[in-house]
Amino acid sequence: MRRPHPDAARIISAHGRQAWVQTRLGGLALCHLKGRDLEPLANDWVQVDDPDRPTVVTDLLERRNxxxxxxxxxxxxxxxxxxxxxxxxxxxxxxxxxxxxxxxxxxxxxxxxxxxxxxxxxxxxxxxxxxxxxxxxxxxxxxxxxxxxxxxxxxxxxxxxxxxxxxxxxxxxxxxxxxxxxxxxxxxxxxxxxxxxxxxxxxxxxxxxxxxxxxxxxxxxxxxxxxxxxxxxxxxxTPGFQRFGISHLQRDDLERIFPEWAQISEELGRCRFVNCSHDHEPDCQIQFKISQLLDSQPAAGQQLESRRQQWLRLLQASS
Ligand SMILES: Nc1nc2c(ncn2[C@@H]2O[C@H](COP(=O)(O)OP(=O)(O)OP(=O)(O)O)[C@@H](O)[C@H]2O)c(=O)[nH]1
Ligand SMILES: [Mg+2]
Ligand SMILES: [Zn+2]
Structure with a gap:
């Protein structure tokens, strides 16, 4: 992301109430954070008291993501x-x-x-x-x-x-x-x-x-x-994680990593319920497609069924 402001400085790493900041000349300076609410992250853009010799992070600029x-x-x-x-x-x-x-x-x-x-x-x-x-x-x-x-x-x-x-x-x-x-x-x-x-x-x-x-x-x-x-x-x-919780995500976010569901809807039409979880609902096209495949091409049917199980686990984790 481009420097949002000529005086903006980049956070290199954040450590509690202090952060390493990249100075305008490319050096590094350990700064204190102004106020209790500032919580900068690595690669945040911030405002500092003095871009050449920063000692205090005074403000956090808007994040793109x-x-x-x-x-x-x-x-x-x-x-x-x-x-x-x-x-x-x-x-x-x-x-x-x-x-x-x-x-x-x-x-x-x-x-x-x-x-x-x-x-x-x-x-x-x-x-x-x-x-x-x-x-x-x-x-x-x-x-x-x-x-x-x-x-x-x-x-x-x-x-x-x-x-x-x-x-x-x-x-x-x-x-x-x-x-x-x-x-x-x-x-x-x-x-x-x-x-x-x-x-x-x-x-x-x-x-x-x-x-x-x-x-x-x-x-x-x-x-x-x-x-x-x-x-x-x-x-x-970044530090490694063991678990990656997603209760901040919505169903729509999950659908993007299961493009199969949209593809099947295109092929066979939509499920009866708009918010079908493809779990137990009647007239679910995903479940229909899987049972069809299990009859005609068992390996492909099992593959799609294991994707559906993965989907159900993620749906559970996000709710
Ligand atoms: N055989 C093999 N070992 C590797 C390779 N890359 C890393 N390792 C080893 O894997 C172990 C972990 O590597 P790190 O680079 O510390 O892993 P990390 O993902 O940074 O781990 P965290 O900082 O705990 O999240 C070390 O013992 C590395 O030497 C590789 O390409 N081949
Ligand atoms: Mg590491
Ligand atoms: Zn369905």
Whole structure:
């Protein structure tokens, strides 16, 4: 997102009543927050007392989007003003497909584009496991599956393909921002270190705990990446989550990750009830389609039925 105001400053990371702010000249300054209500996030745009030598964050500028997740009763936010989220998955440890579906629904609700990155592609068993799990949240044909880029930070592998995904976002003014998001242990920080080779130096520069590969990330933090040709991009490393609550989402948000339902309605007509949950209702076209397939093509029928079960779990989680 473009700098909304010539004097606006970017939040690099937020820590309680303090935050690291990027100065107009590109340096970093630890600032206090004015007032109790200011709760800036990584990559927020803020107003400061002095853009060259900031000491106080005085105001929060409007957010274009926010990456929210819910943990128990609390709504937590991971970062703001994102142009793209890289959803990082791996087979070891195994990621949870429902958590990823929930994340995707949250991103769609906030109009944040995403790209799935399947990491640890150097481990054959983990790769096979992950591909099986990914298949469970992919829309069933003829709907199009979400594209997946396979990477390994060890070998390394697939990093050029990932760079090609990011290239259109890299700009001379460095303002676009991509976030690495996913469960703990998937390799987000390892990917960050590949995308931003001097990430450790940037971390050390603000003397927080060193985030080497083996250390779990505890707070979101913005890093400056340079791509070929001197173009720049901001990359946010976020802490991994175990659960991804979605009670802030509506049914419409969930429907976008189940394009099969719209496709079946187009093919067979609508369910009798407008708000049909495709569960127990009479004259449900989704259930009709599944029973038809189970007779004629059992494997396809089972695939669609497992998507319906996933839908019901998410619907339950969002209400
Ligand atoms: N085999 C293999 N291991 C990897 C790869 N990428 C990361 N790892 C390992 O996976 C473990 C977790 O990596 P991190 O980068 O810390 O994972 P993270 O997603 O940042 O985890 P959190 O900060 O806890 O959310 C480390 O031991 C890494 O060395 C990979 O491509 N292949
Ligand atoms: Mg990490
Ligand atoms: Zn229905």
């Amino acid at each position: 926010t990456l929210y997740r819910q943990e128990g009763q609390k709504i937590k936010a991971l970062a703001a003003n994102l142009d793209l989220v890289l959803i990082v998955l791996a087979g070891e440890p195994r990621f949870a497909p429902d958590a990823i579906s929930r994340l995707m629904a949250s991103l769609i609700e906030q109009s944040i584009d995403f790209q799935i990155v399947l990491n640890k592609a150097d481990l054959p068993e983990a790769l096979a496991t992950a591909n099986e799990l990914i298949a469970t949240f992919q829309p069933v044909a003829p709907c199009r599956p979400w594209p997946v880029v396979q990477t390994s930070t060890r070998e390394p592998k697939g990093l050029e393909a990932l760079a090609r995904v990011l290239q259109p976002l890299a700009r001379a003014d460095d303002q676009a921002c991509v976030a690495l998001v996913g469960q703990s242990g998937m390799g987000k920080s390892s990917l960050l270190n590949r995308l931003v080779p001097d990430a450790e130096a940037q971390t050390n520069a603000i003397s927080t705990a060193l985030q080497s590969g083996r250390h779990t990330t505890t707070a979101s933090r913005v890093y400056q990446a340079k791509t070929e040709g001197g173009l720049g991009l901001q990359v946010v490393d």
